[in-house]
Amino acid sequence: MEGTSSGVRKGAWSQTEDDLLRDCVQLHGEGKWHLVPHRSGLNRCRKSCRLRWLNYLKPDIKRGNFSEDEVDLMIRLHKLLGNRWSLIAGRLPGRTSNDVKNFWNTNLRRKVLCHNKVNNKENVKESETTRKTHQVIKPVPRALPKAWPLLQGKFMSSSKVGVGEAVSSSGHENWWETLLDEKEENINNSTCFPGGNFEFWDEELNFMASDFPTEGETLSDFLLN
DNA sequence: AATCATTGCAACCGCTACGCT
DNA sequence: GAGCGTAGCGGTTGCAATGAT
Numbered sequence: 704m705e706g707t708s709s710g711v712r713k714g715a716w717s718q719t720e721d722d723l724l725r726d727c728v729q730l731h732g733e734g735k736w737h738l739v740p741h742r743s744g745l746n747r748c749r750k751s752c753r754l755r756w757l758n759y760l761k762p763d764i765k766r767g768n769f770s771e772d773e774v775d776l777m778i779r780l781h782k783l784l785g786n787r788w789s790l791i792a793g794r795l796p797g798r799t800s801n802d803v804k805n806f807w808n809t810n811l812r813r814k815v816l817c818h819n820k821v822n823n824k825e826n827v828k829e830s831e832t833t834r835k836t837h838q839v840i841k842p843v844p845r846a847l848p849k850a851w852p853l854l855q856g857k858f859m860s861s862s863k864v865g866v867g868e869a870v871s872s873s874g875h876e877n878w879w880e881t882l883l884d885e886k887e888e889n890i891n892n893s894t895c896f897p898g899g900n901f902e903f904w905d906e907e908l909n910f911m912a913s914d915f916p917t918e919g920e921t922l923s924d925f926l927l928n
Numbered sequence: 929a930a931t932c933a934t935t936g937c938a939a940c941c942g943c944t945a946c947g948c949t
Numbered sequence: 950g951a952g953c954g955t956a957g958c959g960g961t962t963g964c965a966a967t968g969a970t
Contacts, residue, residue, distance in 0.1 A: 753957080758938075808936095809937080
């Protein structure tokens, strides 16, 4: 995996490289990634440096299994935001977008696909009888306006503001509390994956399959649901 | 014990968004 | 408004670890 074609080192990071990058960021702060390779003396591209810091070296990164409430929140946020991994990760303290993406792709996507297949089979008979009277509306990720506060990190957790607590006065205060209310019983049981309660996922995924907004509903309708 | 298949995760690549001139 | 450079994101790949045969 390693390579130095074009003079830039690739592949897995060594302990020495990690130390150099950590020292550099601690000295100069995050940002100005194009200067980091020069400042640190690393023979890496700026992208590689940034990614290594964000996904691995950053001090507040939480490693290990996702707890049940983290998975719960992830599923709901994914339903709401689609594959906006950075936004989802921003609401899971200590988790990186790469972590969230990997977890979704390895653990949840397969289950979602599986459930969709099962649901499709179960729905075949029903659809044959209801096709004439029901319009089929496919679940699609919401395309949200960039100006929407949720996409601008205004609901981010911080030391002064509680997790998910709204900073703006847009009327979506404490949006995430209601996001979790529906399955509160699952939150109280916060065993860790893997080896945890997988029935919880099944419930969540069934919930997902049935809870996409229908045509004509607004986003606020969906949130209130 | 050896081989093959699967899984999980770190890292890379290509693209878009954004800010500056 | 156009052009350029940088930052950031999501999709994809590569590979080590693990499990199955």
